[in-house]
Amino acid sequence: MLIRDTKAGYGLFTRLTHWIMALAIVAMFALGLWMVTLNYYSPYYRTAPDIHRSVGMLLLFLLALRFAWRLANPKPDDAELSPFERAAAQIVHWGFYPLLFALMVSGYLISTADGRPIEVFDWFSVPSLIQKKGLEESAGEVHEVLAWVTIVLVAVHAAASLKHHFIDHSSILKRMWSGPPSTS
Amino acid sequence: MKLISSRPLLFAVLIAGFAAAAPAKAADYVIDTAKSHASVNFRIKHLGFSWLTGRFNDFSGTFSFDDAHPEASKVKVEVNTDSIDSNHAERDKHLRSKEFLDTATFPKAIFESTAVKVNGDKATIAGNFTLHGVTKPIEIVAERIGGGADPWGGFRQGFTGTTRLPLKDYGIKFDLGPASQEVELTLNIEGVRQ
Numbered sequence: 001m002l003i004r005d006t007k008a009g010y011g012l013f014t015r016l017t018h019w020i021m022a023l024a025i026v027a028m029f030a031l032g033l034w035m036v037t038l039n040y041y042s043p044y045y046r047t048a049p050d051i052h053r054s055v056g057m058l059l060l061f062l063l064a065l066r067f068a069w070r071l072a073n074p075k076p077d078d079a080e081l082s083p084f085e086r087a088a089a090q091i092v093h094w095g096f097y098p099l100l101f102a103l104m105v106s107g108y109l110i111s112t113a114d115g116r117p118i119e120v121f122d123w124f125s126v127p128s129l130i131q132k133k134g135l136e137e138s139a140g141e142v143h144e145v146l147a148w149v150t151i152v153l154v155a156v157h158a159a160a161s162l163k164h165h166f167i168d169h170s171s172i173l174k175r176m177w178s179g180p181p182s183t184s
Numbered sequence: 185m186k187l188i189s190s191r192p193l194l195f196a197v198l199i200a201g202f203a204a205a206a207p208a209k210a211a212d213y214v215i216d217t218a219k220s221h222a223s224v225n226f227r228i229k230h231l232g233f234s235w236l237t238g239r240f241n242d243f244s245g246t247f248s249f250d251d252a253h254p255e256a257s258k259v260k261v262e263v264n265t266d267s268i269d270s271n272h273a274e275r276d277k278h279l280r281s282k283e284f285l286d287t288a289t290f291p292k293a294i295f296e297s298t299a300v301k302v303n304g305d306k307a308t309i310a311g312n313f314t315l316h317g318v319t320k321p322i323e324i325v326a327e328r329i330g331g332g333a334d335p336w337g338g339f340r341q342g343f344t345g346t347t348r349l350p351l352k353d354y355g356i357k358f359d360l361g362p363a364s365q366e367v368e369l370t371l372n373i374e375g376v377r378q
Contacts, residue, residue, distance in 0.1 A: 040360050049274075114273035136273040137266075137280065 002180060005073035009180025014073070017066045018176055022154075024059055025100070028052060029151050053111055054120045060104040067097050076180070080170055085160075092157050099153065103146040109139035210250035213341055213375025215261070217244055221342075221374040224263055232363025238270030238279075240293075247375055249341050254307060254328075255300045261371065263293040265315075283358040290317045295324075295371075309345060316354045322347050324371070334376075342374040 004011045010018075035048035078086050111118050112128035113135035119125045165173040215222045224240040245261035266287040268279050280287040297311035298321075309324040326345035334340050348366045351358075 040358070110277065111274060114271070116273070134266075136277040140277055 005069075005076060006180055007074050007077055009076050009175045011073070011179065013069055014066075015176055015179060017062055017069075021059060021062060021066070024055060025150065025154065028055055028059070029147055031055075032147060050119070050121075053107070053118050056104050056107050057118055057120045057126050060101070060108070063097070063100050063104065070097075076175065080172075089160070092153060092160075095153065096150075096157075099146060099150055103143065103150055106139045106143040106146060110136045110143060113139065210248045210253065210256055211339075211377045212246060212248050213377050215243075215245040215247070215373045215375050216340070223370075223372045224261070225370045225372070226367050227370075228360070228367040229363045231361055236270065238268060238276075240264065240267050241269050242267030245373065247341075247343075247373070249331075249375070251331075254302050257300045257307075257309075258297050259309065259311070259373075260296045261294070261373070265291055265293050284356055285316060290315075295322075313347075313349070315349070316356055318354045320353055322349070339377040340374055341377070342372075344370065344372050346370045 002009075002011045003013050005014050031048060031052050035044070035052060038045045038048060078089065081089065108118065108126070109130065112126075113131060115128045115131045117125040117127045161173045161176075164170040222243075222245075224243050225237065226239065227235045227237040230236040240263045242264040243261060245259065247257060247259035249257045265285045266280055268276055268285065268287075270276055270279065279285055282289075292314070293316075294314045295311055297309050299310045301308045301310070305327065307326045307328075309326050311322065311324070312319050313322045324345040324347045326343050329342040329344055331341035332339070347369050349369055350366050351360075352365065
């Protein structure tokens with residue numbers, strides 16, 4: 001099983017982190033919307049935001065790792081795409097990195113605005129780097145807007161992949177699932 | 185000779201008599217928020233187990249006060265609700281949100297007195313309090329802490345006053361539990377005479 005990406009397809013690391021992050025990002029969006037509706041006596045009033053913060057910090061770490069991996073590996077061939085599709089895919093793929101980075105950092109800034117660290121599941125804590133009065137408000141607004149932008153972009157990305165799979169009968173979705181054909 | 189020598193004395197007595205007979209005028213004071221000798225504090229029970237305290241950092245106000253006629257006093261305080269500070273950024277964000285103060289829609293809380301009743305060394309200040317867009321008559325139990333010349337050429341008066349506000353009365357419906365239906369508001373104000 002190939003770990004690294006090649007011109008022929010995605011390696012294990014890219015595919016694994018893609019699906020972990022895809023699942024986590026959609027779940028985090030739902031969790032975020034849900035947790036702010038909880039009443040004070042809900043058993044999840046504290047745990048839901050705790051999980052949201054913890055997963056967010058892990059995703060930030062994973063995002064950085066994935067970005068470094070993307071830069072260090074060749075991109076599989078996109079020859080089957082039309083010029084328009086290739087440009088759109090480029091924008092969405094490269095757009096995801098700064099977007100997700102800003103989304104996760106803005107979330108981090110809400111919780112650490114007063115100097116408190118973020119406790120990641122009792123495993124370790126991420127210290128506060130920037131403290132500013134009212135930062136939690138501006139960061140909160142950014143976080144909410146970017147969360148919606150992200151989920152729209154996720155939907156566009158998913159719809160495009162399904163279109164390629166079911167309408168164009170291309171292997172674009174499959175290669176993110178099963179990796180490059182064995183060359184040996 | 186006798187007449188002449190008594191003139192300065194007569195003059196002095198006249199002036200003193202005039203000063204005493206003139207009604208003492210209520211003086212106007214500006215609450216010393218500039219140097220922060222004033223605070224708007226709140227506390228509310230957490231689950232009925234402890235007091236959660238916080239304050240509003242940004243407010244302004246004036247009052248008039250006359251030592252001889254304290255019942256003629258007037259006070260007005262304006263609080264910027266988004267300056268709420270409970271020493272926890274996430275909680276403050278929640279308190280500013282639509283579930284509590286909705287500070288984007290209702291940026292000001294205002295108290296304006298309508299009547300002052302003095303009983304002993306305490307006073308009851310009746311007035312209208314506006315919070316979360318709802319105006320209700322309330323009473324603040326107040327006490328004068330002290331007053332007089334300050335060391336820098338000014339003149340000051342200081343008071344403290346407390347009232348209790350049922351959150352539901354002001355349309356704040358987020359349920360913090362049976363022990364936390366009311367918030368206690370305390371104003372410590374020191375005014376500088378203008």
